[in-house]
Amino acid sequence: MNRETREVVVLGGGISGLTVAWELKKAGIDVCLLEKANAVGGCTRSEKRDGFLLEKGPFNVIVRDPSFETLLDDVADDANVVSASKEAKLRYIYRSSALHTVPTNPIAMLTTKMLSPSARMRMLRGLFISKRCGASEETMEQVATRRIGREATDTIVSAAISGIFSGDIAKLSLSACFPSVGAIDQNARSLIAYGLKSALTKKKKRAPRWRGMVSLDQGLGALTHQLGEKLGEDCIKGASVQSLTHNESGFTIAYDCDGDSHTIHARRVVLAVPVEVAQRLLQPLLPNAAEHLSPIKSASLAVLNLAFRRSDVAHPLRGFGFLVPRNEPEFPLMGVLWANSIFPHHAPSDQQLLRVFIGGARDPNAVMLSDSELIERAQLGLRDILSITGQPTLTDIVRYAPAIPQYHKGHRERIAKFRKELAKLPGLFAAGNYLDGVSLNDCVRVGAKCAADIRIELEQDLTSPQQKTESPCPVG
């Protein structure tokens, strides 16, 4: 069904756009979603092949927000939600040709071989002494160096952050990427004092339904696939949005589908496309809003799923996997997850599935390598460190030219200004990973908030149909 006028049209069918569209449809609102690809999901897609479950993008989610729980309830039973294995808590960092466990307590910090003795002492001392800074916004590198010293920052923090943002800690803003950690840094004199104080004054929080990392038995792609199914005919796939215009009767969206040009009209539009596309669509309509998005660049990334016979891998692979810090620039990979050590159902029992990340902000051109070059590079990185002898039994490669938006210094201010500009055109909303968090949990939280704002606006319209109210801040 492709009616010409809809109440709300959502542009982009990744987890962000799907959340907005589904929340609106559930509330009985006339909504339609346009997705460029022939399947919904954006980067959240899974494939079953030869007994393997291949995650193309996100691999696990930490459910922190009630809106994610609601979404899971809508598409799955509790029995479909799978928790990561206990041993997945063990994480490694590659340093000086060896894998070292990430130290998570003071004893481990004192004994870890991945840092020099003076760096270990500096890191430990950093937990106890006051290292608060008055500056309003700092990069992750600035905060970490101030707190735990240069070597621990270069080794542990740079590796951990590459695993989440694929980014450069010298540019990423702590308060934008991890607002709660930023708040602790601003308020806590010493990290130990903060830990003790919060343990003693612990407020009773609502227990999360699922603790730690979870996925679905059919993969995270089942989440987006199910949402697409629920939208049914209100989800138009293969619809590549070309332009967005506005007049007194609302918005007109021009899109290409099946080789033809189409238009659709809507009173409200949600931009849930990647930041680069949102910026392009906004340029003629709200150039000031587009201007605030233009500095937000995304890191590129190649994700390889490689399987090996278990008998060909001498390393026991007990744990989550390993990440590579920036002080190992010669190592060819960004990180490796031991997929079926985390979720055993991702591979047959005689196989080992590895998820290899290549590229990121440190190596932006890697994504242009050919398939064979990427596989060769992966094998080069894996062979010695995991003692792999055989050839892969399965290979799968996904390239993300824009993968993850980088929240550089100034991001929060930029987004606040963007939202202010967006609010100047009532009916225009935004959701997506370029705003307020890149994790699936954050995308769903922002998407659900966007849907709630639209509902409020619609209710206001119903109670005072003559009054055209200015839209509230689109996302929270």
Ligand SMILES: Cc1cc2nc3c(=O)[nH]c(=O)nc-3n(C[C@H](O)[C@H](O)[C@H](O)COP(=O)(O)OP(=O)(O)OC[C@H]3O[C@@H](n4cnc5c(N)ncnc54)[C@H](O)[C@@H]3O)c2cc1C
């Ligand atoms: C490799 C990788 C691994 C990740 N791992 C994790 C993880 O383990 N856990 C976690 O919580 N998060 C992870 N993330 C982050 C998280 O998955 C993403 O931030 C999130 O899925 C982004 O969702 P989105 O809907 O905002 O954007 P997208 O998924 O990018 O969706 C945007 C959609 O817009 C569509 N589109 C683009 N242009 C147009 C157009 N012109 N017209 C119509 N549609 C258009 C696209 O086709 C796409 O479907 C990972 C991300 C990547 C890339």
